[in-house]
Amino acid sequence: MKNFILFSFFLGAAIHCNAQSTTEIAGARYGALSNTGIADNSVWQGLLNPAGIITTQERWQAGASYVNRFSISELSSRDLVASLKVGKGRFGLVVHSFGYDAYTQNQFSGTYAMQLSEKFRAGVQLNYFNVSIAEGFGKYSAVTANLGLQYDFNDKVTVGLVIKNPNRSELSTEVMQQYVQSVISGGLKYKLADNLSLLADVSKDLDLDPNLSAALEYSPLEEWHLRGGVSTLDRGLSFGFGYSPAKWSVDLASLYHQVLGFSPMISFTYRNE
Amino acid sequence: MNNGLSSIFYRRFFCVAMRNTFPFTLLVLGLMVFSQTTHAQSRKEREAANRALIEERIELLNEDLDENGEVDLTALFDSFNALLERPLNLNSASEDELRALFFLNEIQLQALITHREKYGDFISIYELKQIRFLDKETIHLMLPFVVVAEKQAVPRRNVLSVFDGGRNELWMRYQRQFQDQRGFLQNEDGETPFKGTADRLYMRYRYTKGSRFSLGITGEKDAGEEFFTGSNPNGFDFYSGHVFYKNDGFIKRVALGDYHAKFGQGLVTWSGYAFGKSADINTAKRPTVGLKANTSADENLFLRGGAVTFGPEKLDVTVFYSRKKIDGNLAESTDSLNLDIQEFTSIQNTGVHRTDNEIADKDGVIEEHIGANVTTILRGWKLGANVVRTKYDLNLNRNLGLYNQFEFSARENTAYSIDYGKVWKNLNLYGEAARSANGGTALITGLLASLNKQLSLSAVYRNYSRDFHSVLNNGFGETGGTKNEKGLFTGISYKPNRRIKFTAYADRFTFPWLRFRTDAPSNGTEYLAQFTYKPSRSQEYYIRYRTETKEQNATGLESIIDFPTEITKRSLRFHAAWKPTAAFQLKSRLEFSQFSEQDQADENGFLFYQDFIYKPQGKPYQISLRYAHFAMDSYDARIYAYENDLLYVFSVPPYFGRGSRMYAMAKFKIKRRVDLWVRWSQWFYNDRSTISSGNNEILNNRRDEMKIQVRWKF
Numbered sequence: 001m002k003n004f005i006l007f008s009f010f011l012g013a014a015i016h017c018n019a020q021s022t023t024e025i026a027g028a029r030y031g032a033l034s035n036t037g038i039a040d041n042s043v044w045q046g047l048l049n050p051a052g053i054i055t056t057q058e059r060w061q062a063g064a065s066y067v068n069r070f071s072i073s074e075l076s077s078r079d080l081v082a083s084l085k086v087g088k089g090r091f092g093l094v095v096h097s098f099g100y101d102a103y104t105q106n107q108f109s110g111t112y113a114m115q116l117s118e119k120f121r122a123g124v125q126l127n128y129f130n131v132s133i134a135e136g137f138g139k140y141s142a143v144t145a146n147l148g149l150q151y152d153f154n155d156k157v158t159v160g161l162v163i164k165n166p167n168r169s170e171l172s173t174e175v176m177q178q179y180v181q182s183v184i185s186g187g188l189k190y191k192l193a194d195n196l197s198l199l200a201d202v203s204k205d206l207d208l209d210p211n212l213s214a215a216l217e218y219s220p221l222e223e224w225h226l227r228g229g230v231s232t233l234d235r236g237l238s239f240g241f242g243y244s245p246a247k248w249s250v251d252l253a254s255l256y257h258q259v260l261g262f263s264p265m266i267s268f269t270y271r272n273e
Numbered sequence: 274m275n276n277g278l279s280s281i282f283y284r285r286f287f288c289v290a291m292r293n294t295f296p297f298t299l300l301v302l303g304l305m306v307f308s309q310t311t312h313a314q315s316r317k318e319r320e321a322a323n324r325a326l327i328e329e330r331i332e333l334l335n336e337d338l339d340e341n342g343e344v345d346l347t348a349l350f351d352s353f354n355a356l357l358e359r360p361l362n363l364n365s366a367s368e369d370e371l372r373a374l375f376f377l378n379e380i381q382l383q384a385l386i387t388h389r390e391k392y393g394d395f396i397s398i399y400e401l402k403q404i405r406f407l408d409k410e411t412i413h414l415m416l417p418f419v420v421v422a423e424k425q426a427v428p429r430r431n432v433l434s435v436f437d438g439g440r441n442e443l444w445m446r447y448q449r450q451f452q453d454q455r456g457f458l459q460n461e462d463g464e465t466p467f468k469g470t471a472d473r474l475y476m477r478y479r480y481t482k483g484s485r486f487s488l489g490i491t492g493e494k495d496a497g498e499e500f501f502t503g504s505n506p507n508g509f510d511f512y513s514g515h516v517f518y519k520n521d522g523f524i525k526r527v528a529l530g531d532y533h534a535k536f537g538q539g540l541v542t543w544s545g546y547a548f549g550k551s552a553d554i555n556t557a558k559r560p561t562v563g564l565k566a567n568t569s570a571d572e573n574l575f576l577r578g579g580a581v582t583f584g585p586e587k588l589d590v591t592v593f594y595s596r597k598k599i600d601g602n603l604a605e606s607t608d609s610l611n612l613d614i615q616e617f618t619s620i621q622n623t624g625v626h627r628t629d630n631e632i633a634d635k636d637g638v639i640e641e642h643i644g645a646n647v648t649t650i651l652r653g654w655k656l657g658a659n660v661v662r663t664k665y666d667l668n669l670n671r672n673l674g675l676y677n678q679f680e681f682s683a684r685e686n687t688a689y690s691i692d693y694g695k696v697w698k699n700l701n702l703y704g705e706a707a708r709s710a711n712g713g714t715a716l717i718t719g720l721l722a723s724l725n726k727q728l729s730l731s732a733v734y735r736n737y738s739r740d741f742h743s744v745l746n747n748g749f750g751e752t753g754g755t756k757n758e759k760g761l762f763t764g765i766s767y768k769p770n771r772r773i774k775f776t777a778y779a780d781r782f783t784f785p786w787l788r789f790r791t792d793a794p795s796n797g798t799e800y801l802a803q804f805t806y807k808p809s810r811s812q813e814y815y816i817r818y819r820t821e822t823k824e825q826n827a828t829g830l831e832s833i834i835d836f837p838t839e840i841t842k843r844s845l846r847f848h849a850a851w852k853p854t855a856a857f858q859l860k861s862r863l864e865f866s867q868f869s870e871q872d873q874a875d876e877n878g879f880l881f882y883q884d885f886i887y888k889p890q891g892k893p894y895q896i897s898l899r900y901a902h903f904a905m906d907s908y909d910a911r912i913y914a915y916e917n918d919l920l921y922v923f924s925v926p927p928y929f930g931r932g933s934r935m936y937a938m939a940k941f942k943i944k945r946r947v948d949l950w951v952r953w954s955q956w957f958y959n960d961r962s963t964i965s966s967g968n969n970e971i972l973n974n975r976r977d978e979m980k981i982q983v984r985w986k987f
Contacts, residue, residue, distance in 0.1 A: 120853035151853050159849075161861065161883055163900050166935065168957065182933065184881050184902045186861055202863060202881065204902040206933055206959055210879045 024096055024107070025255075027065040027079065028267040032240025032253030033215035034229030037199045038187035039150060039160035043083045043269060046094040049162045049187075050111045050123030050148035053083045053092040058271045060084045065267030070260045074100040079267075089114035092125075102134040109146075119152040129180055131171055140171035142180050160187040168206070182206040195219040199229075209233060227253065240265075247271050351568060355484045356418040358440075363401075364394040365424045369561070376414045378555045379703070380723045381406050383696035395421040406699060406723040409771055435518065439482035441987045446475035446919065448980040449496070456497055456627060456968030466968050467497035467627040468504065475570060476509070490514040493570040497627030504632045511624065513575065517566035525589060526564045526582040531575045534593050534745075535562035536646045537692030538705040540715045540737075540755055542659050543747035544576045545569075550751075552776050552803045552817065554731040554764030557749055558703060558719055561694075563646075564591060572624030573599070576642060576745075591646040598636035600626075601667070616670045628968065639666040642745060653695060659707075660689040663744045676787035679713075679757070681742035686710060688743040699723045713741035715755055717748055731764040731778075739786035751782045751797070759783045777802040792835045795824035811852035819844050829873060838871040844912065860884035868909040878910035879903065880928050884917070893942035901934040919950045919982045932958035932974075950982040 025031045026047035030040075038049040043061035045052025055061070062082040069075035077098040084091050092111035099105050106129070113123030125146040132139045144165040152158045164183040171178040185203030192198055200214040215229030215238070225242040240253025248270045255263040352373060361370055363385075371382050384405045389395065398421045401412050449472050456467035473496045479489035492509035499505045515530040536542040538559045545567075548556035564582055567575040580593030601617035617638050626635045644661035663686045671682040690707030704718030719733035735750055739757040748755035749762075760782030767775045783796040799821040806814045824837035844866040852858050866878035882901035889895070897917045905911055911929035917938060918924050928934065936954035943949050956976045958964060964971040 116857075117854045120857075149853075149859070151851070151859075161859075163883065166900055166933075168933075182902075184883060184900060186863065186881065186883075204879065204881045204904065206902055206931075209904060210881070 024079070025065075025067050025077070025265065027063060027081070027269070028067075028240055028251035028253040028265045029225075029227070029242055029249075029269075031067065031255060031265045031267075032227035032229065032238050032242075032251065033199055033217060034213045034231040034236055034238040034255070036187070036201045036213040036215040036229050036231070037189065038148070038162050038185055038201055039158040039189035040187075040197075040199060041150070043081050043092070043271075044267075045148075046081045046083065046092045046109060046111055046125075047079065047096070049150065049160050050092070050125040050146055051113050051121040051150040052148065052160065053111055053123060054090050054113045054115060054121050054150075055083075057273050058083075058085070059273060061269065061271045063267055063269035065265060067263065067265040069263045070257070071262060071264065083111075092123075104132045106130050113148070121150045123148040129171060131178070140178065142169040142171045144169045144180050156191045158189045160189070161185070162187075162203075179207065225251075244269075247273070351479075351481070351487075352484070353418070355481065359483050360418055360420040362422045362424070363398075363419050364389070364421060366419075369563070372560055374415050374418055375560075376411055377407075378721060378723070378729070379558070379694070379696055379701040380699055380721060381411065383701075394424065397421060406726060408726045408768055410768065410774075432518075435482045435486035437482075439480055439486065442477075442479050442481075443985045443987075444475070444477040444982065446473075446980065446982040448473045448978060450971075451977040451979070452971045452973045452975065454497075454965070454968060455970040455972070466629075468629075468632070469494070469497050469499040469502075469627060471496045472500075474500065474509070477568070477570075479568065485519050487515065487517040487566045487568075489566070489568055491568065491570050493572075495625045495627070497625065504626065504635070510626055511570065511572050513567060513570065515566045515568070517564075523585065524581065524583045526580075526591075528564050528566060528580040528593075530579075531567035531577050532580055532593075533562070533565040533567050534576055534580060534591070534644065534646075535559070535565070536591075536648070536659050537657055537690060538703065538717045538719075538749065539747040540692075540705045540707040540717060541661050541688040541690045541743045542644055542646060542745050544745050545574045545747070546571075547747045547749075549749070550762070550778065550780060550799070550801075552801060554729065554766050554776060554778055555721070557731055557733045557762055557764065558701075558721060559747075559749065563589070564593070573622040578642075587650045589646070589648045591648075593642070593644050595640075595642040597640055599638050599640045600624075600631075600634045600636065601638035601669075602634055603637045603667070604670075614668070616668045617665070618670055618672055620669075637667075640744075641665075644745075653697070655694040657692040658690070659692065660687070661743070661745055662687045676789060676792065679740040679786060681744070686742050686744060688741075688746075690715075699725075707741070707743065709740075709742040711740060711742055713738045713756075715741045715743070715748065727768050729766045731762070731766075733762040735760055735762075751780065751799070752784075752788070757784050757786045757788065759785060772807050774805040774807070775803070776805075790826050791824055791837050792826055793824070793837050795837050797821065797823035813848075813850045815846075815848050817844075817846040817848070819846075825870075827872070828870065840871075840909075841867075841869045842909070843867045843869075856887060856889045858884075858886040858888070860886070862914065864912050864914070866905070866910050866912050868907065876906035876910040878905035878912050878929070880912045880914060882914060882934070886917070894939060896937070896939050898937050899935055901928070902932075903928045903934065904931045905929045916954075919952055919980055930958050931960040932956065946986040948984045950980070952980040954978050954980075 024047045025035055027044040030037055030044055030048060038052060041052050041055050043053060043063050060083060065079045067077045077096065080095045082093045090113050092113065094107065094109040096107040107127055109125050109127045111123055111125040113121060115121050127144045127146065128141065129144065130139060130141040146162065146164045149161045150158060162185045165180050166182060168182050169180050171180060183203055183205045185201055187199065187201035190198045195218060197217045202210060202212050204210045211231055211233035213229060213231035215227065217225055217227045219225045223243060223245055225244070227241065228239045230237055235258055237256045238253060240251060242249055242251035248268065251267050253265050361374065368382065368386060371377060371385065377385065384407060388404045401407055453471060457465065457471055459465055474494040477489065477491040479487065481487045491513045493511045494500050494509050498510040501508050513531045515528065515532055517532065518527045533545045534542050535545060539547055547559055550557065564580050576593065576595035577597035578595040580591060582589050582591040584590045600621035602619045602621065603615055603617050605615065621634050626632050641664045642661055644659070646657055646659045648655065648657040665684050668684045669682055671677065671680060673680060673682055687710040688707055690705050692705035694703040699722060701721040707715040715737040717733065717735040719731065722730045724730065733749060735748065736759045737748065737750065737756050741756045743755060746755035750758050751760060752758060760780060762778060762780040764778035765776065778801050780799045785794055787793060801817065801819045803815055803817040820841065820843045822839055822841045825840050826835040827838040844864060846862065846864040848862045850858065850860040862880065862882050864880045868876040880901060880903045882899055884897065884899050886897040887895060899916065905928065908929045911927040913925050913927050916924045916926065916936065934956055936952060938950065938952040941949045958974045962974050964974065964976055
C-alpha cells in the first residue's frame with residue numbers, strides 16, 4: 001500500500017508537471033547513448049520502447065530529467081517517468097513537456113507491457129499530444145498508439161522493435177497541418193562482457209531519412225558508468241556518465257552537434273525493490 | 274494432335290462455358306458431389322498441419338522469387354497438396370514423380386534411384402540419410418511428401434475411375450481499390466475511359482483425382498473490365514478451362530483445353546513461368562515438366578488446344594497443338610502495294626481490357642502453335658528433340674528500329690532443338706541447342722556438381738544469337754526473350770552444417786546487339802552472395818549482397834547522340850525470421866539499395882519492414898500483418914519484397930518513393946470445408962499528392978485495397 005501511495009504521488013506530480021520535445025530524449029542515460037537502446041530495459045524505455053519498461057526486480061521505479069537543447073532555455077524539455085509492476089505485466093507513465101510561453105508541446109503516455117514468454121515481451125502505449133502556440137495560432141491535439149517488442153536470444157543478445165503511430169495521426173486544424181512522427185525502429189543489445197554493452201538501433205521516420213545509431217556503455221566500477229554514442233541522421237555525437245548506488249542513480253550527459261553545439265542534460269532515477 | 278479434335282473440344286466445352294458460366298458451373302458441381310466420409314478429429318488436425326506446411330514450403334521458394342511481380346503459383350500449390358494427400362512411395366516413384374517434389378537436384382535424384390537399384394527397396398525412411406549427396410536439410414524438406422511402403426500392384430486402368438472419390442474445389446475472389454483511378458472518372462469529354470466497374474472478380478472450379486486427373490475452369494474480370502455487359506456479354510473477360518489425364522500405360526498424358534508444355538531448357542518449348550537467377554543456384558536449371566494442366570489466371574502464358582504424350586517405356590512422344598486469340602495492335606499495311614491488308618504491330622500482354630483501345634486490341638490476332646517433343650533415355654543419357662511451328666493469321670510487322678531489327682517480325686516461325694542431360698557420378702551435365710528457321714541459333718549448357726553433401730557448384734553457359742526467333746521460350750538469362758545474349762553463370766552453395774549456408778553466384782553477360790535504351794552492343798556483370806544462419810528450426814537469419822552493372826544510354830545529357838554508360842545497382846539485405854512463441858512468428862527486414870550512373874548523383878533506397886504472423890494452434894484462424902517504411906530517391910533505386918497474400922496469389926511488389934506500407938490479412942476456417950480470407954492493404958506516400966499516371970492515376974496519396982476470398986472443398 002505504501003508503494004502504491006508513493007507511486008500515485010509520483011503519478012500526480014507527473015501530470016502536474018509541464019513537460020516535452022520533438023525527438024524525445026529518454027533521460028540522460030539514453031541521451032549519452034545517442035538515444036540508442038530500444039533493446040534495453042529500464043523505466044526510461046517509456047520514451048523508447050513500450051516493451052522495454054519491463055524490468056525484473058523493481059516493484060516500482062520513477063525518474064525525472066531535464067534536457068537543455070543547444071543550451072537555449074526556450075528549447076528545454078522536462079520529463080517524468082514511472083512504472084509499476086502488476087502481476088505478470090507492468091504499467092508505465094510518461095509526462096513530457098517541451099517549449100516555452102509562445103510554444104508548448106505536451107505528451108502524456110500510458111504503457112502496458114507484459115512478458116509473453118520467457119524470452120519475449122510486448123508493450124502497447126497510448127499517447128496524448130497537445131501543442132499550444134501563442135498569438136492565436138491555437139491548440140492542437142492528437143492521440144497515437146505505439147507498439148513495442150523485445151526478444152532475448154540468449155543471455156547476451158536482445159533485439160527490440162518499435163512501431164510508433166502507424167495510423168499517422170495528425171495534429172491538425174484548418175490553420176495548419178502537423179504530423180505526429182510515424183516511426184519504425186529495430187534495435188540490438190549485445191553484452192560484450194559483464195560490464196560492457198553495445199547498443200545499435202536503426203529507425204525510419206516517415207518524413208526523414210533512415211537513422212543508424214550505435215552506442216557503448218562501460219562500467220569500470222560497479223556503480224560508475226561511462227557512455228558514448230553516435231547517430232547518422234543528425235551527425236550527432238553523445239557522451240556522459242552515471243553513478244548508481246543501490247536504489248537510485250544520477251546521470252549526466254550531453255549531445256554534440258557540429259553546428260549547434262552542446263545539449264546538456266541530467267536525470268535522476270529511483271528504484272523501489 | 275489433330276485439328277478436328279481440338280475444335281470439337283472447343284465447341285463442347287468452351288462455348289458452353291462462355292455462353293452461360295454459372296449454370297454450367299452448377300451443373301458440374303451437381304454432377305460431382307462425392308462423399309468423403311472420414312470425419313476423424315486426427316484428420317482435421319493433420320489437414321491443418323499440412324496446409325501450414327505447404328504454405329511454409331511455398332514461401333521458402335518464394336523468398337527467392339525477387340523481381341517477378343505477381344506470380345501465380347497455383348500449380349505448385351496444387352501439386353504439393355496432391356502429394357500431401359497421397360505421399361510418394363519412394364519404392365515405386367518414377368523419376369518424374371521424384372523430380373516433381375521440387376527439392377531434389379538432378380544429382381540427388383539420381384543418387385536416390387541408384388541407391389534403390391543397388392540395395393533394393395527402401396525398408397525405412399531413415400535410409401535416406403545413407404544416400405550420397407542428400408543433405409539433412411533436403412531430407413527434412415521432402416519428408417512430409419514421401420513414404421516408404423511396399424510396392425502396390427498397379428491398379429486397374431479404368432479411365433472412368435477418375436470420377437470416383439476425387440476432390441472438388443470452388444474458389445471465389447473479390448477485390449477492389451478504395452480510391453478510384455482516373456479511368457473510372459469522367460474526363461473532359463464527359464466519357465469514362467474504363468468501361469467496367471472497379472471490382473476485380475475471380476472464380477475457379479477444379480476437380481482432381483490424385484495427380485491422375487484434373488478438370489477445371491477459371492474466370493477472371495480485372496478492374497475496369499465489363500462483366501456481362503458491353504464487350505463481355507458472357508461474363509468474365511477471361512476464361513480458362515482444362516481437362517488433364519495422366520496414366521502409366523502407353524498413353525501417358527492427355528491435355529485438352531488450356532495446358533502447358535515445358536521441355537528441355539526452355540529455348541523453344543516453355544509455355545509458362547520459370548525461375549530465374551536466385552539465391553538458390555539450382556534454379557538456373559529448368560526442371561523437366563512436360564505437359565501440365567493450366568490452372569492459373571494468367572491471360573497470356575499458356576497453350577490452348579490439345580496435347581498428348583505417349584510411347585513405350587523409356588520413350589516419350591509428345592505432340593501438341595494450340596490455337597488461341599491474343600491481343601494485338603492492328604494496323605493497315607504500310608506497304609503501299611497492299612493498302613487494304615491488315616497487319617499487327619505488337620503483341621499486347623497486359624491482359625487488361627478496360628478502355629476502347631484495349632478492347633479493340635482484344636483477341637485481334639489468332640496465334641497457332643503446333644509442336645512435338647521426343648524424349649528417350651539412351652545409355653544414361655536423356656535425349657530430347659523439339660520442334661515448334663508458330664503461325665499468326667495476320668502478318669506481324671513490328672516497324673523495326675535499329676535496336677530491334679533482328680527481332681521476330683513475320684507471320685510464321687519454326688524453331689527446333691535438341692536437349693540432353695546426363696548424370697555421371699556427382700556431375701550433371703545438361704543443355705539444349707536450338708535453331709530457328711531464319712538461321713538464328715541458341716545454345717545453353719550447364720553443369721551441376723555436388724562435390725559432397727556440403728558443397729555444390731553450378732555453371733551455365735548460354736549463347737543466344739541476336740536473330741534467334743522462338744515464341745514459346747523462357748530460356749535462362751539476364752533478360753527475357755532468349756535472344757541477343759551470351760553469358761556464363763557460375764554459382765556455389767556450401768552447407769558446412771545444418772546451421773550455416775553460404776551461396777553465391779557470378780554472372781557475366783554480353784549483349785551482342787543493341788537493346789532498348791542501349792544504343793550499342795554492351796555487357797554487364799551480376800554478383801550475389803548470401804550467408805544464412807539457422808541456429809534452430811524456428812530461427813533464420815541471412816545477409817544478402819547483390820550488385821549488378823550494365824550499360825544503358827546516358828540520361829540527363831543535352832547530347833543529340835545517345836551513348837551507353839555504366840549503371841550499377843547494389844543492394845544489401847538483412848533478414849531475420851524467428852518464432853518467439855509457438856504461435857507467433859516475426860520477420861524483419863532491412864534493405865539498402867543504391868543506383869549509380871556514371872557522372873550522375875547516386876540514388877539511394879531504404880526499406881524496413883516488420884511482419885507479424887499469428888497462427889494459434891488448434892484455432893480456426895490465423896493473422897498476418899506487415900508494417901513498413903521506405904524511402905527511395907528514384908524508381909531506379911526500388912526494392913522488391915515478398916508479401917503474404919491470399920492463398921494462391923503471391924505478390925512481390927516494388928517499393929519506391931517515400932512512405933509507408935501496411936497490410937493485414939486474416940484467414941478463417943468457417944466450416945470444415947470452407948475457408949475465408951480477408952486482406953486489407955495500404956500504400957501511403959508522403960512525397961507525392963497523386964499516385965501513378967494516365968488512366969491509372971489516383972488523385973490521392975494513399976491507395977487502399979480490399980480482397981476477400983472463399984474456398985469451398987467438397
